Amino acid sequence: MFFKLQSLALIFLGFNAYASPLAEPNEVHISERGAGLNSFLNLLLSYLPAIDTSVTDATGIITDFDNLLGALTGAQETYNELGRSCTEWTVIFARGTAEPGNVGVLVGPPLFDALDDKFGSSAITIQGVNDYSASVQGYLAGGDSNGSAEMARQIRAAKSQCPHTKLIASGYSQGCQIVHKAIAQLDSATASWISSVLLFGDPLKGQALNSVPSSRVFTACHALDDICKNGILIGPSHLTYAVDVVNAVNFAAAH
Incomplete structure (x- = not known):
């Protein structure tokens, strides 16, 4: 993905007013990652x-911050792959x-990179939640x-079209609220069909999910x-859940 140098320079100038190194170093431990994920994490921490x-x-x-990271990494912000081949x-x-x-x-694209590294991109269908404003009011x-x-x-x-796929329901921040409320609307057979649930920065941490055993729920919540x-x-600890995506994918792989 290519970006005009002038536009990128403006992003840097505008963002430098509040960019700084990570303020909570004890919360972040970067281990060996794939090249794409490593690059994302380095940029995330550099401009946090x-x-x-x-x-x-x-x-x-x-x-x-999202716009800056998107420009620097070329992260794809919209996925609509549901309904294609299983x-x-x-x-x-x-x-x-x-x-x-x-x-x-902040979490979606690095999670997908980690899934690609683990399973290969041809093995994964990615779908973002549409008709969702992601507003403060929500x-x-x-x-x-x-x-x-x-x-x-x-x-x-997904269950109707591809009953044998392993479905991961995932969300970040308010997206976790969406996951909780969505699963509550499912019948027990559909909810129990979900392979795993991956939650990052969950405001409803610890709240049970309808017909999904807790053993299939991964929750990343930083102490601060x-x-x-x-x-x-909102502090730096809420913006750094990309560091947890490899552990989340390994959890999903075990289910």
Whole structure:
């Protein structure tokens, strides 16, 4: 993917006002990764904003940060692969508040890179949740209702179209609320069909999922992340869940 040098320079100049190294080093441990994921993580940590504010005030910073990472990494922000040929794995992903496209940048694309490294891109179908505004109002309401209904519909469609695929339901931040609410709308047979659930920065951490055993649920919640306590404060620890995607994929592979 190519970007005009002038546009990229403007992104750097605008972002440097609040970019800084990671403020919570004890939360991040980068191990050996694939080349694409390593590059993403290095850029993520290099340009991580020094942020400590409410989710309402953080939306512009999150969007700008996503745009910067997207420009630097060429991350694809929208995936609509459901309904194509069946693959061994299908992942349906709900992005976080204020993120672009239908999968965002902070967790979705690095998760997909880790899945590609583990299983090969031809073995994976990726679908982002559509009809979902990812607004602050949605987060404060416990998760956007339209997005939740759409994710439930997508899971039912995946089961109907590809009953033998291993389905991963995943979300980041408000996207975790979407996962919880979507699964609550499923009948027990469909919910129990889900292979694994991968949650990053879950405001509903520890809340049981309808007909999905806890043994099939992976939750990454950093110790200093207020969102994981159903709070409203955004700090660096909430923006760094890309460091957890390899562990999440290994968890999914075991189910």
